Amino acid sequence: MSLVRKFATVASGTLMSRALGFTREMFMAAALGTGPVADAFYAAFQFPNTFRRLFAEGAFNAAFVPLFAKEIEANGIEGAKRFSEEVFGVLFSVLLALTILMELSMPLIVRFLIAPGFGDSPEKLSVTVSLATIMFPYLICMSLGAMMAGMLNSLRRYFAAAIAPVFLNVILVGVLAWAWYNGIGEAAVGTALAWGVLAAGLVQLAIVWIAVRHAGVRIGFRRPRFTPNVRRLLWLALPAAITGGITQINTLIGTAIASGQDRAVSSLNLADRVYQLPLGVVGVAVAIVLLPELSRALKAGNMKEAANLQNRSVEFTLFMTLPAAAALLVMAEPIVRVLYERGKFAADNSTPTVAAILAVFALGLPAFVLIKAFTPGYFAREDTRTPMYFAAISVIVNVAIALASFPYLGGSGIALASTVAGWVNAAMLLAVLIRRGHWDMDLPLLTRIPRLLIASAIMAGAIWLAQTTIAAPYLARSAPFVDKAAALAVIIAGAMLLYFAVAFATGGASLDMIRRNIRRGSKAGEDAPGEP
Numbered sequence: 001m002s003l004v005r006k007f008a009t010v011a012s013g014t015l016m017s018r019a020l021g022f023t024r025e026m027f028m029a030a031a032l033g034t035g036p037v038a039d040a041f042y043a044a045f046q047f048p049n050t051f052r053r054l055f056a057e058g059a060f061n062a063a064f065v066p067l068f069a070k071e072i073e074a075n076g077i078e079g080a081k082r083f084s085e086e087v088f089g090v091l092f093s094v095l096l097a098l099t100i101l102m103e104l105s106m107p108l109i110v111r112f113l114i115a116p117g118f119g120d121s122p123e124k125l126s127v128t129v130s131l132a133t134i135m136f137p138y139l140i141c142m143s144l145g146a147m148m149a150g151m152l153n154s155l156r157r158y159f160a161a162a163i164a165p166v167f168l169n170v171i172l173v174g175v176l177a178w179a180w181y182n183g184i185g186e187a188a189v190g191t192a193l194a195w196g197v198l199a200a201g202l203v204q205l206a207i208v209w210i211a212v213r214h215a216g217v218r219i220g221f222r223r224p225r226f227t228p229n230v231r232r233l234l235w236l237a238l239p240a241a242i243t244g245g246i247t248q249i250n251t252l253i254g255t256a257i258a259s260g261q262d263r264a265v266s267s268l269n270l271a272d273r274v275y276q277l278p279l280g281v282v283g284v285a286v287a288i289v290l291l292p293e294l295s296r297a298l299k300a301g302n303m304k305e306a307a308n309l310q311n312r313s314v315e316f317t318l319f320m321t322l323p324a325a326a327a328l329l330v331m332a333e334p335i336v337r338v339l340y341e342r343g344k345f346a347a348d349n350s351t352p353t354v355a356a357i358l359a360v361f362a363l364g365l366p367a368f369v370l371i372k373a374f375t376p377g378y379f380a381r382e383d384t385r386t387p388m389y390f391a392a393i394s395v396i397v398n399v400a401i402a403l404a405s406f407p408y409l410g411g412s413g414i415a416l417a418s419t420v421a422g423w424v425n426a427a428m429l430l431a432v433l434i435r436r437g438h439w440d441m442d443l444p445l446l447t448r449i450p451r452l453l454i455a456s457a458i459m460a461g462a463i464w465l466a467q468t469t470i471a472a473p474y475l476a477r478s479a480p481f482v483d484k485a486a487a488l489a490v491i492i493a494g495a496m497l498l499y500f501a502v503a504f505a506t507g508g509a510s511l512d513m514i515r516r517n518i519r520r521g522s523k524a525g526e527d528a529p530g531e532p
Helices: 003-032 036-114 116-120 122-135 138-154 159-163 166-182 186-214 228-244 246-258 264-299 303-330 332-340 343-348 351-374 385-409 411-435 443-468 481-506 511-515
Strands: none
Touching (some): 003 186, 003 332, 036 116, 036 186, 036 264, 122 186, 138 186, 166 186, 246 385, 246 411, 264 332, 264 351, 264 411, 303 351, 303 481, 332 351, 332 481, 385 411
């Protein structure tokens, strides 16, 4: 199976999840706006979500997948099953103890870590504690689910792991629709959403658990023991957790700082949802697929294949991400207006604030995606510490800029800090890969990058011209929603056609790049166990 097909398999599930995520955020913006309950919910949900990225997705995609793949190669499915049971016993026990500890400490954690700025508003602080207490057990479900997803990815069964996150948004959209139909108040909506998050975690875990059993791996519970395999996993997972969750670490820090200003937390989250669409569809898909593929190539000693995988992955991510970043930069306000400007959000007049934050995030989008393409070059070689050091540096950069700029720029200052930190991290990752001889950028990649930049710049200029001239009356705040949505859709469609035309005409992209060059050189993967 070609890399592009594997990217597409993962990206399709992610795209569905992100699209439903937009629906969810549109409903939430209409129901809660950027008011105190919205601030409380986003701050409370940020906590278990950050732990999920730190100790689940980041750690297991970086540490568990290569070790699980090695067990399959060395000892077959039975060896991999034994290793998985050892890990499951330890992971479940640690998660249970952590959850109990966090639940008991939640008032202090919210007051001094998650949202210190809420201390001036006892009611908002109390709501945040209540919502965080309900949602934190979501961590157990998602961490165990991430382990199952890692197993499925190693077995080259990508669809179930990609589709499971969709159900978080399905359930939350259902909760919001029910609340709207019954005229539920804001506080009750927040509580219902928190219980919906927990229910979604249970559903997602059930989906990947069933998929793993269907793949022929039945995991039983073993008494937790720190076997050599488990110790090796933990040795790799701790730095990998920090590295893989760097964006979430920066987001958590940003949320804590933003809690000092009314509406800033919810404004940041609404902007974050928009730019997470291309980041999730392209960046996450590439990272998930590239790690096991690169691990196999390196273990087989196929350096040429490893270099090709890395170059083609970066080529593909930039081809898809650069135009998305350019479009978000120049048309942030029309996008926010169409997606969110209704109900409580419109009454709060939050569009300019959220749009300004989104435009700054757009500048960092290519960096965030490149980080996900560069880190597998370290993880596949079982080096999780170097990226951790770079992640720590980027966190320091993020905190310094956020603290300095927030008093003057508000939420946009938080986004600026995250953007600068992302580029610093990406630059360090690439520089060391090149210095170690682990990345040989080939001529096609080097010649296509400037052409893709030119195509994106031309597209951005055309978008700006269209929205400030012909489409201006249809995108105005007073225009009917149908007019705004139609104008935005036409501009986006035209921009896509222009970008692809210029990219292909200048040689920034080619059919070979998409159809043939991204195809794996080895046929082994097509016959691997677990391939549907």
